[in-house]
Amino acid sequence: MSRLKIEESNVLEVKDLHVHVKTKNGVTPLVQDLNLELKRGSVLGLVGESGCGKTVTSMSILQLLDRKTSKIEGSITLKGRELNGLSDKEMRKIRGKDIAFIMQNPMNAFTPVFTIGHQFVESIRTHRSCSKKQATELAINAMHQVNLPNPGQLLNYYPFQLSGGMLQRVMIAIAASTHPAVIIADEPTTALDVKNQKKVLCHLDKIRSEYGSAILLISHDLGVISEMADEVAVMQNGRIVEKADVFQLFDEPQHEYTKKLLLARPLLHVNQPIIPLA
Amino acid sequence: MSLLQVNKVTHSYGSRTFFNWKDRPKKVLSDISFSIEEGTCLGILGSSGAGKSTLGKVILGLERPQCGQVLFQGHDIYKVDKHTLHKIRRDLQVVFQDSYSSVNPRMTAERIIAEPLENFEKLTVGEQKRTVVELLERVGLSETDLKKYPYQFSGGQLQRINIARAISLKPKLIVLDESVSSLDMVNQTLILDLLSELKKDLGLSYFFITHDIKAAYTISDSLGILENGELVEIYDSKDHFFTSELSEVKEMRDSILAEHPRYRTVRAR
Numbered sequence: 001m002s003r004l005k006i007e008e009s010n011v012l013e014v015k016d017l018h019v020h021v022k023t024k025n026g027v028t029p030l031v032q033d034l035n036l037e038l039k040r041g042s043v044l045g046l047v048g049e050s051g052c053g054k055t056v057t058s059m060s061i062l063q064l065l066d067r068k069t070s071k072i073e074g075s076i077t078l079k080g081r082e083l084n085g086l087s088d089k090e091m092r093k094i095r096g097k098d099i100a101f102i103m104q105n106p107m108n109a110f111t112p113v114f115t116i117g118h119q120f121v122e123s124i125r126t127h128r129s130c131s132k133k134q135a136t137e138l139a140i141n142a143m144h145q146v147n148l149p150n151p152g153q154l155l156n157y158y159p160f161q162l163s164g165g166m167l168q169r170v171m172i173a174i175a176a177s178t179h180p181a182v183i184i185a186d187e188p189t190t191a192l193d194v195k196n197q198k199k200v201l202c203h204l205d206k207i208r209s210e211y212g213s214a215i216l217l218i219s220h221d222l223g224v225i226s227e228m229a230d231e232v233a234v235m236q237n238g239r240i241v242e243k244a245d246v247f248q249l250f251d252e253p254q255h256e257y258t259k260k261l262l263l264a265r266p267l268l269h270v271n272q273p274i275i276p277l278a
Numbered sequence: 279m280s281l282l283q284v285n286k287v288t289h290s291y292g293s294r295t296f297f298n299w300k301d302r303p304k305k306v307l308s309d310i311s312f313s314i315e316e317g318t319c320l321g322i323l324g325s326s327g328a329g330k331s332t333l334g335k336v337i338l339g340l341e342r343p344q345c346g347q348v349l350f351q352g353h354d355i356y357k358v359d360k361h362t363l364h365k366i367r368r369d370l371q372v373v374f375q376d377s378y379s380s381v382n383p384r385m386t387a388e389r390i391i392a393e394p395l396e397n398f399e400k401l402t403v404g405e406q407k408r409t410v411v412e413l414l415e416r417v418g419l420s421e422t423d424l425k426k427y428p429y430q431f432s433g434g435q436l437q438r439i440n441i442a443r444a445i446s447l448k449p450k451l452i453v454l455d456e457s458v459s460s461l462d463m464v465n466q467t468l469i470l471d472l473l474s475e476l477k478k479d480l481g482l483s484y485f486f487i488t489h490d491i492k493a494a495y496t497i498s499d500s501l502g503i504l505e506n507g508e509l510v511e512i513y514d515s516k517d518h519f520f521t522s523e524l525s526e527v528k529e530m531r532d533s534i535l536a537e538h539p540r541y542r543t544v545r546a547r
Contacts, residue, residue: 049463049464049465050461050465163326193489194530194533195529195530197533198535202544221463221535222537223534224535226535226537226539227535227536227543227545228542247540250540261464264463264467265463265537266492267492268491268534268537
């Protein structure tokens with residue numbers, strides 16, 4: 001009984017994930033021995049330097065890596081359903097519906113040749129049977145929720161007519177419109193300027209609390225992590241070196257690399273005491 | 279005399295473009311005045327579209343402002359004769375945000391760094407190579423990197439090469455236009471440390487353009503806030519940033535992300 005409960009509360013489970021990529025010089029491991037669990041409505045932060053395998057992890061959860069050149073081993077289960085090795089056709093039903101993906105660069109994530117509305121309605125109608133009119137209404141509602149002004153008009157705009165912050169909010173609205181169980185946010189604020197970062201994080205959190213979506217938050221910015229995360233996993237060279245509660249990680253980092261990361265950031269020391277290192 | 283003095287610079291871009299030909303020219307900088315002393319760093323903070331990069335271009339002599347003047351060591355860089363301008367160009371260098379697109383992908387690191395030397399100094403092949411190696415070591419790379427191409431470097435390493443190129447002629451002022459913004463946290467700190475070190479050793483001055491409050495605070499001696507093309511405030515001491523009562527500055531302060539989960543506001547528990 002209790003076991004059932006545990007399994008229920010974990011929306012996404014990644015067990016013993018290994019990702020290898022084939023190159024001219026042989027097989028290179030990108031991710032090794034990675035274990036993650038995401039509970040309903042929780043936020044797991046994934047931290048690490050660039051090139052440590054954060055994005056590869058998220059891509060392998062979504063099965064977006066090229067199958068000819070890369071090999072994914074291990075198990076990825078979404079609500080008890082195995083995703084690893086699932087056919088492309090099946091995965092397309094899951095991507096965007098059960099697992100939403102928020103990308104780093106909103107400018108590149110949209111097609112420049114279609115309007116925002118076209119892309120929004122298209123992604124709603126792929127996962128839900130409704131008329132275009134209903135889908136547009138849904139889109140407008142979702143955009144209202146992320147505080148976009150004049151959503152009706154915005155739908156007629158092309159991506160280049162909006163700023164990066166607005167586009168990122170549109171992307172969050174699209175992600176939220178299908179009430180996903182898991183949101184993978186890959187550096188959602190890196191391309192935005194400081195003023196928009198906090199706003200975007202607030203909207204992301206609103207969706208989490210409203211629909212109970214679990215968020216896998218990938219970032220190298222410890223500021224973003226300390227604002228959002230419940231739990232943090234620190235990654236180095238394709239391995240998770242430390243996983244802890246966010247408070248514990250900031251107060252008493254265990255691993256050398258975590259300590260190094262915490263030290264290697266510009267601090268302001270405005271309203272807070274210097275963080276003691278254990 | 280200040281190293282650089284900017285007097286009442288006003289600039290606007292004409293926006294009679296193909297899509298939009300009825301609009302009036304848009305003002306991007308209005309009535310901006312400040313000065314940079316030798317050996318100091320002025321940080322300019324502003325959100326996107328505030329006119330930060332345009333201001334950088336104006337200082338570099340790449341965008342002639344419609345009104346006002348830019349004095350570098352007392353010379354108006356938009357009015358001086360060719361010969362003086364050539365000299366000034368040596369003393370003014372720039373490092374941009376995107377390290378990959380500011381180098382030629384078909385050149386090796388050696389040629390990238392040697393390019394300004396070829397243009398300004400007549401060195402023998404041996405001397406030039408020695409200088410380049412020295413520069414590489416100065417920015418924390420080694421001789422083995424000489425023959426590598428840009429794609430073989432990471433973003434942080436390539437930014438070091440850009441810095442090496444910028445300091446190769448021993449300039450007086452370097453404009454850093456979002457130079458650390460696209461790097462990850464660890465590399466950002468390393469590059470900021472390198473920049474502060476170079477500033478002390480070579481007596482450089484920086485004009486540091488950024489939207490990152492923490493980065494600006496770390497490296498700058500004085501801070502300016504640019505908002506909608508206006509320099510709303512400029513502080514001699516960067517600590518005034520935290521005591522200012524101006525609404526723009528307050529808004530900026532509020533957007534700083536917490537440094538510890540204890541101070542988080544997005545998910546206040």
